[in-house]
Structure formats: C-alpha cells, structure tokens
Amino acid sequence: MPDHAFWSMQSASFVLQVTKPNPEWEAWTPPPTVHLGATVVVTSNALLCQWQDELRKFAPSLRVATYFGSRAAKDAVFAKLQHLDVVLTTYATSLFGFVDMYMNFERLIIDESHTTDKGKLGFEAIAARCKFVWGVTATPITSSVDDLGVVAELLGQKKRLKNACSGTRFTHSVVALLRRLMIRHTKSQRIGGAVALALPEADAQTVWLEMKKDERAKYDDIRQAGLQEQGALLFALERRLQQRRYACAGVRAENKIGINPDGSRSFRVTHDGAKAAALLADLEALRREDAAVHAVVFTHHVDCYEHLRKRLKAAGFGIYGFKGGDPVRKRHDTIRKFQASIDAAQPGVAPAADTFAKVFIATIKVGNMGLTLTAATRVYLMEPCLDPSMEVQAAGRIHRLGQTKEVLVKRFCYRNSIDASVIRLHDRMRRGEIAIANACFPKAAVHILLKDLSGD
Known part of the structure; x- marks a missing residue:
C-alpha cells in the first residue's frame, strides 16, 4: 500500500474518532457568570x-491581595477572589486563565496608562468583563496623543481618536473627544466646597550659576558644531542637543585612566562642576539646620547620577535611589528605606535616634513617574527638562498625598547655555506664544533652544 494511502486512512480514522458523539461534552453546561465586587489594578x-504601601497606609480597611509571582502565590489569591476588594497585578501578568470567562469585575484601573504597550498586556482579556475601565495617569499629555491608544481601544474609541488626529497637531475634534472620555482632577479642586486634596505650600526656584572655566571651554567647543533650526519630535530633539545638554550636567567627565576606591581601573573620571558644588553646599547648609533632612535629586545623565552618589556619600549623607536598568526589587527596597524615616518629615515629631540626612538620587526618566517620596521636602533638578511636564512630575514625587511640610523645588541652570534657552522656551509656552503638541517642537522652539541665552 502506498505511503500516502496509509496516511489518508490514518487521517480518516482520526477524524472519525474526534467527531464521535461525546456524552460528557454534550452533558456539560457552562458555569454561571459570577459578579465579583473587586477592583483590579494593573501597574x-x-x-x-x-500601590501596596499606599493602600496599606491610606485605606487599611480594604481587603487587598497581589496577583503576581509564583504559581502558588497566584493560586492563593485566586482561591479568595470573592472576598477581596482590590487585586493588584502587573501589565504583563495573565489573569486567572480561561476561568475569567465566567467572572465579571466591578472595575479595571490601568495605572500610568499612557505607558502601556499594545500586545504586551495580560489584562486585556478581562477589560470587557469589567463594569468600569479607568485609565489613570498624572502625567500631562504633551508627548503624544498616541499614548492614549491602548485605553481608547479598550473603551472602543481608538478609531475615533485616530480619525480626530491631524498629523502631529491637536485638533478641536481631539479636544472634544478627550473631554467626553476624561475626568480631570487637580490639587486645587473642590468637592462640596472643600479642597479635595489639601497640601502644604510648594515653591520653585531657579538657581543661576556660572560655569567653571574648564566647563565653559568644553561647552564653547561643542557650540562650534552648530545645529539646523528645524522642527523635531521630542526624542529626536533630545538626541540633537545631547552634547550641549551633557556639557551642562554639572559634573566634568574626562576619558582617562583612573583608580576606583576598590582598586579597579576606571577610564572615566568625574569631578565637581559648578552645579555639583552648589548642590553639595546647599545640602550641607540644610543638614546644619536639620540633621535628618531628606532631599531628592534628579538628573538626565548617568555620569552625573554616579558622581553625585559617590560625592554625597563621601560627605556623610545616606544615599538611596536608582537609574534605568536597576532591578525592580532594588527599586522597591531603596524607596521603602528612604520612606521608612518619614516621621522625620512630620511636624511636631522628634526624629528617632538613628535618623540621619538622606538623599534620593535618580535619573529623571525612570524616577519622576509614580513614585511617592514624601519623606523629602526638597527636590533638586540638575538640569531643566525640555518638556516642562517632566519637571511638574518630578515635583509631584514629594508634593502629594501624605506630605505635611512645605516643599521647595530648586532647578540649577547655567547662564549663556542651553539651560537658559530651555527656561526661555518654558516662559514662551506658559504665555501661550509657542505650543508643543503631540511631541512636536516647532521651528520657533528650536530657534530659541539654539540661542544660548544669558538667563535671569
């Protein structure tokens, strides 16, 4: 018998077998759908x-469980779903398997929803079985309207949002659609006549500095290259201005062989620039007034991050924080250790005997979003941000629910540099003279950035 005939017979036999009536299948009826009152929070x-810490602190009566980690840990949460108020999980965690087909939830909350990436989400399957779907973000939408794409799709509005967009510009149609889909809350909002979130005063200062002589020489060399004045998206503009921005980081980096404290060789040695020196002087003055002062420092540059960690640790400050690429567990631990002495930031409470001055240092793109660092009362920005919303976010790390002291944000800027031009651009944006929408900086904005203004 030919091989193909043999395989045809095998296939026919298989088809006959799988199409035979199955009494067990015919007798099976799907279980009834169960409505669970839990809110699922994905972050x-x-x-x-x-989220765990905030819920424990501000809503201790809620029954909360975290669906994450090992299979055994997730099975334990699944077993008590009907008794829970809140289920915490992550974007990529697949939720409850096929069983979720027979469960409805009260609410799905997508935290930092502007960062979610289509195709890498484990919660999409249950979105249709939630009574409410909330996309939550405190980040001003100045980067791209596409950041709303995943949430708009879950709400059935993705096509309308796409049709309302016109190139890189916001249109009246986009604004009208967003007004229908979004609820905007502000810190000054009043509910029933009372302030919804009463917080202490917050102030911001720009500290103008002169570059050291060698910093100025390095910066002037970079300026000679010149750049074209043309509009650009934010990420492209960051790349074009990278060298000028790095030259204003406040540390001086040299590509030469050095010796680290552990005896290993280093090919990059950093020294204090005028900004690093000003930061250290300011922190030491604060420590003389309050031995348990807590502060947060943000920088765009890893070299600056690493240098400040070493410099401030040598000056006797407790150092915490992280940069991009650091493990999640390290981030959790360092935040909790920094926040552990939050009593030091409470009025009328004597600091514990083991409290000391602490500084939390982070690169701004990973540290300015979602974190709660209310143990601190001061934020330092080593450089101004091209996107002013990032500075608002940085200040929000300490000026948020749980803060009881007045806070101050200090931004270090060099005169006659890209720093001063960024500040001028922010002023023009604040007055409504220049608009940056959907991540696009117009030619007029780039023209200002390349002027290297004097500041003040």
Whole structure:
C-alpha cells in the first residue's frame, strides 16, 4: 500500500474518532457568570510595591491581595477572589486563565496608562468583563496623543481618536473627544466646597550659576558644531542637543585612566562642576539646620547620577535611589528605606535616634513617574527638562498625598547655555506664544533652544 494511502486512512480514522458523539461534552453546561465586587489594578513591576504601601497606609480597611509571582502565590489569591476588594497585578501578568470567562469585575484601573504597550498586556482579556475601565495617569499629555491608544481601544474609541488626529497637531475634534472620555482632577479642586486634596505650600526656584572655566571651554567647543533650526519630535530633539545638554550636567567627565576606591581601573573620571558644588553646599547648609533632612535629586545623565552618589556619600549623607536598568526589587527596597524615616518629615515629631540626612538620587526618566517620596521636602533638578511636564512630575514625587511640610523645588541652570534657552522656551509656552503638541517642537522652539541665552 502506498505511503500516502496509509496516511489518508490514518487521517480518516482520526477524524472519525474526534467527531464521535461525546456524552460528557454534550452533558456539560457552562458555569454561571459570577459578579465579583473587586477592583483590579494593573501597574508596572516598579510601582507594585508603591500601590501596596499606599493602600496599606491610606485605606487599611480594604481587603487587598497581589496577583503576581509564583504559581502558588497566584493560586492563593485566586482561591479568595470573592472576598477581596482590590487585586493588584502587573501589565504583563495573565489573569486567572480561561476561568475569567465566567467572572465579571466591578472595575479595571490601568495605572500610568499612557505607558502601556499594545500586545504586551495580560489584562486585556478581562477589560470587557469589567463594569468600569479607568485609565489613570498624572502625567500631562504633551508627548503624544498616541499614548492614549491602548485605553481608547479598550473603551472602543481608538478609531475615533485616530480619525480626530491631524498629523502631529491637536485638533478641536481631539479636544472634544478627550473631554467626553476624561475626568480631570487637580490639587486645587473642590468637592462640596472643600479642597479635595489639601497640601502644604510648594515653591520653585531657579538657581543661576556660572560655569567653571574648564566647563565653559568644553561647552564653547561643542557650540562650534552648530545645529539646523528645524522642527523635531521630542526624542529626536533630545538626541540633537545631547552634547550641549551633557556639557551642562554639572559634573566634568574626562576619558582617562583612573583608580576606583576598590582598586579597579576606571577610564572615566568625574569631578565637581559648578552645579555639583552648589548642590553639595546647599545640602550641607540644610543638614546644619536639620540633621535628618531628606532631599531628592534628579538628573538626565548617568555620569552625573554616579558622581553625585559617590560625592554625597563621601560627605556623610545616606544615599538611596536608582537609574534605568536597576532591578525592580532594588527599586522597591531603596524607596521603602528612604520612606521608612518619614516621621522625620512630620511636624511636631522628634526624629528617632538613628535618623540621619538622606538623599534620593535618580535619573529623571525612570524616577519622576509614580513614585511617592514624601519623606523629602526638597527636590533638586540638575538640569531643566525640555518638556516642562517632566519637571511638574518630578515635583509631584514629594508634593502629594501624605506630605505635611512645605516643599521647595530648586532647578540649577547655567547662564549663556542651553539651560537658559530651555527656561526661555518654558516662559514662551506658559504665555501661550509657542505650543508643543503631540511631541512636536516647532521651528520657533528650536530657534530659541539654539540661542544660548544669558538667563535671569
């Protein structure tokens, strides 16, 4: 018998077998759908512990469980779903398997929803079985309207949002659609006549500095290259201005062989620039007034981050924080250790004997979103941000629910540099003279950035 005939017979036999009536299948009826009153909160791995801590602190009566980690840990949460108020999980965690087909939830909350990436989400399957779907973000939408794409799709509005967009510009149609889909809350909002979130005063200062002589020489060399004045998206503009921005980081980096404290060789040695020196002087003055002062420092540059960690640790400050690429567990631990002495930031409470001055240092793109660092009362920005919303976010790390002291944000800027031009651009944006929408900086904005203004 030919091989193909043999395989045809095998296939026919298989078809006959699988199409035979199955009494067990015919007798099976799907279980009834169960409505669970729980709210499912999905967030990033880095913010999972923050949600745990905040719920424990501000809503201790809620029954909360975290669906994350090992199979055994997730099975334990699944077994008590009907008794829970809140289920915490992460974007990529697949929820409850096929069983979720027979469960409805009260609410799905997508934290930092502007960062979610289509195709890498474990919660999409249950979105249709939630009574309410909330996309939550405190980040001003100045980067791209596409950041709303995943939530708009879950709400059945993705096509309308796409049709309302016109190139890189916001249109009246986009604004009208967003007004229908979004609820905007502000810190000054009043509910029933009372302020919804009463917080202490917050102030911001720009500290103008002169570059050291060698910093100025390095910066002037970079300026000679010149750049074209043309509009650009934010990420492209960051790349074009990278060298000028790095030259204003406040540390001086040299590519030469050095010796690290552990005896190993280093090919990059950093020294204090005028900004690093000003930061250290300011922190030491604060420590003389309050031995348990807590502060947060943000920088765009890893070299600056590493240098400040070493410099401030040598000056006797407790150092905490992280940069991009650091493990999630390290981020959780360092935040909790920094926040552990939050009593030091409470009025009328004597600091514990083991409290000391602490500084939390982070690169701004990973540290300015979602974190709660209310143990601190001061934020330092080593450089101004091209996107002013990032500075608002940085200040929001300490000026948020749980803060009881007045806070101050200090921004270090060099005169006659890209720093001063960024500040001028922010002023023009604040007055409504220049608009940056959907991540696009117009030619007029780039023209200002390349002027290297004097500041003040």
